[in-house]
Amino acid sequence: MAKVGFIGLGTMGGPMAQRLLDAGHEVTGYNRTRARAEWLAHLGVELADSPRAVAEASEVTLAMLRDTQALHDVAEGPDGVLAGLGPGKVFADMSTVSPEASRALSARVAETGARMLDAPVSGSQVTLLAGRLSIMVGGERDVFERVKPILEAIGPTVNYVGENGLAVTMKVATNLSLPVQVLAFCESILLAEKSGIARDTAIEVLLNSVVASPALQYRIPLIVDPPEEPLFDVHMMQKDLKLALEMGESLGVPLPTTALSNQWLTAARGFGVGDRDFAALYEVLAGLAG
Ligand SMILES: NC(=O)c1ccc[n+]([C@@H]2O[C@H](COP(=O)([O-])OP(=O)(O)OC[C@H]3O[C@@H](n4cnc5c(N)ncnc54)[C@H](OP(=O)(O)O)[C@@H]3O)[C@@H](O)[C@H]2O)c1
Incomplete structure (x- = not known):
């Protein structure tokens, strides 16, 4: 020991x-x-x-x-x-x-x-x-x-x-996927919901479908039941995307879905949910979907 x-x-x-x-x-x-x-x-x-x-x-x-x-x-x-x-x-x-x-x-x-x-x-x-x-x-x-x-x-x-430095590089490369996946999942839920399918049903079906990843399995329930303490807040998620975007720019690797997700996280801050878990992206999209 x-x-x-x-x-x-x-x-x-x-x-x-x-x-x-x-x-x-x-x-x-x-x-x-x-x-x-x-x-x-x-x-x-x-x-x-x-x-x-x-x-x-x-x-x-x-x-x-x-x-x-x-x-x-x-x-x-x-x-x-x-x-x-x-x-x-x-x-x-x-x-x-x-x-x-x-x-x-x-x-x-x-x-x-x-x-x-x-x-x-x-x-x-x-x-x-x-x-x-x-x-x-x-x-x-x-x-x-x-x-x-x-x-x-x-x-x-x-x-x-x-x-040295390659593991944290790998980590940044890994994490850019998180908000991209969450945003796509929120779009699926909203499309289903506005078509008359109950949100809980849509979420359950999606989480049992081929598009559900381990990351979505634990984060999507936070849409329905937001935690008092965020697991990972909007500011921190955006910190990781900014690191990815800086790396992409200096290496000459375009990161279009990362850039778009970054804009949605900025929108979340504008909605006043910057200190909440970034599952709050759902509320931003839902607000726009009426
Ligand atoms: N949360 C997740 O799901 C998750 C998953 C994977 C990786 N990570 C990464 O893990 C790291 C920590 O995340 P977390 O969720 O544990 O965050 P957290 O709860 O906000 O904890 C951050 C820690 O950093 C300290 N800190 C912040 N600014 C400081 C400063 N200027 N000087 C000294 N200490 C400072 C905080 O001290 P105080 O208590 O005094 O503020 C606290 O101990 C982040 O880099 C995050 O990206 C998080």
Whole structure:
């Protein structure tokens, strides 16, 4: 069992840290808003006062943060992760952030004598709690092999993708599909509904049809029964699409459905549902369909 650090104990990070505890690891954690992580202290996570203190106390430090800015904020400065890393330590960032920023940070981590992995996840809190999360990893292979058993306690599926930055690249490429699928599904529901088919019936038939993906299976029920706490809000979904669009532009890969979905997420913010789960796209389309 290892000394594992965990920075960013939010919707995903909190239950991930809990799984590490359940697997028998010694976990030191940090969350910017400490009150949000108190429940983990009751379970046995040692809450530290800074990202630096977490990195100092841990052999392997994981992070699950909102975006690239948050990663920058916890990494830099006298109390940042970089200040607490050193030879033999590993920092694995599991957030969905800019691949370019992730690669640049891995070079800074190497300067401390430590090594970095990008280890983003595919799934949601529902998938995580059900023990079906999928993790993709970028970085040096031997570092990956060393950290793999720790990630498997969160996972259980852990795939090596390639060098630093490639896993988070794969994650961005994967995620652009989410709102595209949700939008198409909403169009199907609305067409059925306005033709006189009950919404619940339309949803049930669609979820039993060939077009239902695992991602739709857990998100579409949120249309009928919106969660109090979003699994993944409109702002965060749009963050991922913006990363994809930037990559598409610089690589010369047109992403027409991503661009269109991005516009619909902007419309959702205009509708005042930016803080809701992005299943609220249904309400935007339904509003336009009268
Ligand atoms: N939710 C999902 O279904 C899902 C699925 C796959 C991947 N992801 C990815 O996982 C990451 C985390 O998502 P989440 O749903 O767990 O988000 P979340 O609940 O909003 O948690 C975000 C975490 O980042 C911290 N944070 C934000 N800005 C910060 C800053 N400037 N400095 C320090 N800490 C900061 C938050 O601290 P506070 O508590 O203080 O705000 C919190 O611990 C994101 O990159 C997301 O794209 C999410």
